[in-house]
Amino acid sequence: MNNKEKLRKAGLRPTKQRMIIADILLDGINRHFTAENLQNEINSSGNSMSIATIYNCLKKFRNCGLIKQVESSKDTAIFDTNINQHHHFLDEETGKLIDIENDEVNLHKLPKIPQGYLNNGVEVLIKIKKQI
Amino acid sequence: MNNKEKLRKAGLRPTKQRMIIADILLDGINRHFTAENLQNEINSSGNSMSIATIYNCLKKFRNCGLIKQVESSKDTAIFDTNINQHHHFLDEETGKLIDIENDEVNLHKLPKIPQGYLNNGVEVLIKIKKQI
DNA sequence: TTTTACTTTAAAATCGTTCTAAACTACTTG
DNA sequence: CAAGTAGTTTAGAACGATTTTAAAGTAAAA
Ligand SMILES: [Mn+2]
Ligand SMILES: [Mn+2]
Ligand SMILES: [Zn+2]
Ligand SMILES: [Zn+2]
Numbered sequence: 001m002n003n004k005e006k007l008r009k010a011g012l013r014p015t016k017q018r019m020i021i022a023d024i025l026l027d028g029i030n031r032h033f034t035a036e037n038l039q040n041e042i043n044s045s046g047n048s049m050s051i052a053t054i055y056n057c058l059k060k061f062r063n064c065g066l067i068k069q070v071e072s073s074k075d076t077a078i079f080d081t082n083i084n085q086h087h088h089f090l091d092e093e094t095g096k097l098i099d100i101e102n103d104e105v106n107l108h109k110l111p112k113i114p115q116g117y118l119n120n121g122v123e124v125l126i127k128i129k130k131q132i
Numbered sequence: 133m134n135n136k137e138k139l140r141k142a143g144l145r146p147t148k149q150r151m152i153i154a155d156i157l158l159d160g161i162n163r164h165f166t167a168e169n170l171q172n173e174i175n176s177s178g179n180s181m182s183i184a185t186i187y188n189c190l191k192k193f194r195n196c197g198l199i200k201q202v203e204s205s206k207d208t209a210i211f212d213t214n215i216n217q218h219h220h221f222l223d224e225e226t227g228k229l230i231d232i233e234n235d236e237v238n239l240h241k242l243p244k245i246p247q248g249y250l251n252n253g254v255e256v257l258i259k260i261k262k263q264i
Numbered sequence: 265t266t267t268t269a270c271t272t273t274a275a276a277a278t279c280g281t282t283c284t285a286a287a288c289t290a291c292t293t294g
Numbered sequence: 295c296a297a298g299t300a301g302t303t304t305a306g307a308a309c310g311a312t313t314t315t316a317a318a319g320t321a322a323a324a
Contacts, residue, residue, distance in 0.1 A: 013290060015302065035280080050304045055281065071222075071257060073203045075312075076280065089246060090203075100243045107256070109238035114221060114230060117260040124256050125203060126242070128249040145321060147271065167311085182273045187312065207281080208311065267324070277314065288303070294296085 010064035020047050021057050025067060030082035032070060032097045038079075070097065071123060087124040100126070142196035152179050153189050157199060162214035164202060164229045170211075202229060203255065219256040232258070 003022035007014040014022075024041050033041075035054050042049050058079055061067045070078040070088065074095055087100035105124050113119050135154035139146040146154075156173050165173075167186050174181050190211055193199045200212040202220065206227055219232035237256050245251050 013301070015290075017303070051280095052282080052305080053303055056302080069205055071203050071205045073201055073209065075207075077205065087243075089243075089249075091249070092252070098246060104241070104243035105239065106241035107237065108240035109236070110258070111219075111221075111232045111236035113258070113260060116263050117221075117223070118263050120224070120259040120261040122256065122258050124239070124254065126245070126254050127252040128245055129252040131248050131250050145270070147320075149272070183311095184274080184313075185272055188271080265324100267322105269320105269322085271318105271320070273316100273318085275315085278312085280311090281309080283308070284304105284306090286304090288301105290301075291299090293298075 006066070010061075010066055012060055012064060017049055017053050018057055018060075020045070020049065021054070021061070022066075025061070025081050030080070030099055032078050032080050034076050034078055036076070071125075072097075085121065087126070089126050089128050091128055091130070093130065100124070138198070142193075142198055144192055144196060149181055149185050150189055150192075152177070152181065153186070153193070154198075157193070157213050162212070162231055164210050164212050166208050166210055168208070203257070204229075217253060219258070221258050221260050223260050223262070225262065232256070 001009070003019060003026055004014045006026060007018055007022060012018060020042060021038070024038065024045065035051065035058060038058070039049065039051060039054055042054070058067070058077075062069050062079065065083060068080040068083055070080050072078050072090075072095075078095075078097070080097075082099055085102050087102070087105050089098040089100060090096070107122060107124075110122070133141070135151060135158055136146045138158060139150055139154060144150060152174060153170065156170065156177065167183065167190060170190070171181065171183060171186055174186070190199070190209075194201050194211065197215060200215055202210040202212050204210050204222075204227070210227075210229065212229075214231055217234050219234070219237050221230040221232060222228070239254060239256075242254070
């Protein structure tokens with residue numbers, strides 16, 4: 001399926017701007033990035049785009065499940081092209097994230113979900129620190 | 133150990149402002165809060181404090197290990213008086229966090245820590261959603 | 265007591281993100 | 295295709311959380 005079809009299937013009009021972003025993000029490579037990172041890639045590809053449009057598109061892509069947003073206490077939002085359920089190593093010094101595939105972690109015992117709620121996804125974060 | 137001693141032990145001068153905050157936060161009750169939440173509590177206690185001082189103190193307290201900061205993709209920092217290793221339920225709709233004690237989770241299989249790094253803490257986040 | 269380093273503060277600045285409103289474009293309908 | 299319309303892009307303004315500034319205040323050291 002090409003990117004135009006992917007956008008259509010997600011219910012998004014394949015505009016020029018969304019296609020530029022899809023061409024960068026939906027290439028099958030897993031990565032973590034900020035809106036500014038993406039703007040730099042767009043610029044490098046010979047295109048340009050308003051930062052408002054980049055935020056609009058990232059939000060649409062995320063809400064359609066084409067990308068994810070990572071839980072992170074950094075002040076800048078981090079997005080993730082790996083949409084499979086997976087986990088992360090986090091180097092708190094640098095903010096760098098490394099994927100952990102889902103089958104690398106085995107949660108043996110899980111607490112009971114609070115009354116009236118449903119489990120909506122489990123994320124494991126392993127904080128790591130450079131060895132001295 | 134009283135709060136003045138706790139601050140001294142943490143290497144912090146027990147100033148009037150830090151004592152006011154310690155009296156609120158270090159009462160042994162586990163809670164999640166923002167800088168603004170804390171300012172409201174300070175006001176309710178009949179005191180007042182510049183928001184810059186509140187941020188300064190929270191950062192110092194966190195760096196000394198008197199409190200923690202939660203990983204959260206919300207735009208407002210969330211702090212935690214529960215400094216034991218523990219986990220969270222997160223209702224993504226409301227942002228509400230609920231503690232999960234460490235022994236309620238059992239990680240059976242963990243991935244190998246990347247070369248040159250040390251494990252610096254594991255956090256499990258269980259996203260939950262209101263049942264319909 | 266004097267000195268020193270650290271702390272607090274109001275206000276300004278910063279920075280990521282969202283909003284506004286006007287111009288533009290993709291899709292629908294005739 | 296031609297119009298109509300609903301959705302999208304944009305520059306720039308606005309916003310809100312957090313940090314910085316720089317001057318006044320306070321705690322600890324000498
Ligand atoms: Mn955050
Ligand atoms: Mn943010
Ligand atoms: Zn990832
Ligand atoms: Zn907690």
